[in-house]
Amino acid sequence: MKPKSKVLIIAGSDSSGGAGIQADIKTVSALGSYAMTAITAVTSQNTTGVKSIFSIDPEEIFNQILFTCRDIKPNAIKIGMLHSSKVIASVIKALNKIKISKIILDPVMIAKGGARLIDDNSIKILKNKLIKKVSLITPNIPEAEVLTNIKIKNVEDMILAGNKLLEDGAKNALIKGGHLKNKIVHDVFINKNEIKIFKNKKISTKNTHGTGCTLSSAITTYFSCGKTLKKSCELSTKYVNSAIGSNLDYGKGHGPINHLSSIIIKKKFR
Ligand SMILES: Nc1ncnc2c1ncn2[C@@H]1O[C@H](COP(=O)(O)OP(=O)(O)OP(=O)(O)O)[C@@H](O)[C@H]1O
């Protein structure tokens, strides 16, 4: 098959392959599109933790975005973790130059274990400038709490937080419910006209490394192919659920999900 669309991913590298740029490239490819990248940081990590983080110079991030897009124009862009205010500023500068309208932002701020990954100033710029420029933001529950100052304990609180994000300038939001302790996971999609709740079975596993990166890349891919944002979110929650369900169980810690669960290999390539 020929790729159905082209997607640019702006995010950090995860050497263990479960999250970050690696998860993003696998997801975009597994769903049939062409992936390009602008790498913001290089991490040395495995399923048990992060050993070190090496930041890429903001000017170099700007160059990756501009030089890549000037040659092969993406249909949509996915933005993952932007770890400093300088990085956010250079990404905004590049986005202003390339003028792509379909942008999905995964506002990665808080790790699975609760640790803050970016400083307060970066959160402020993200909230005041970047969120307004993108088509959709996909915070998890702790991130939605930080962005809205609303404590989230249930789906009603997720809707309240979603409305606050819209008031603050977001066009669409998908609040991810993976952190709530229910038998069903609820992901809340919201914009000025509608609220849609996607429900999937909560899978009991420790292997959920990279679910958030994978989800936002899947949404970007479907959206880049012309599906509506709501449909893109619905299909992506199903893709992630199936990827978690395959339960690869790689590594000693929080292992990766199976990005390839959507792929069937032709007989002649087996
Ligand atoms: N145990 C689970 N079973 C089924 N679906 C899950 C599970 N955990 C998370 N999900 C789904 O995975 C997607 C990502 O949600 P989550 O809340 O985990 O994001 P996140 O915290 O940003 O992830 P990450 O830790 O990778 O950044 C959502 O669609 C959510 O419903």
Ligand SMILES: [Mg+2]
């Ligand atoms: Mg996340």
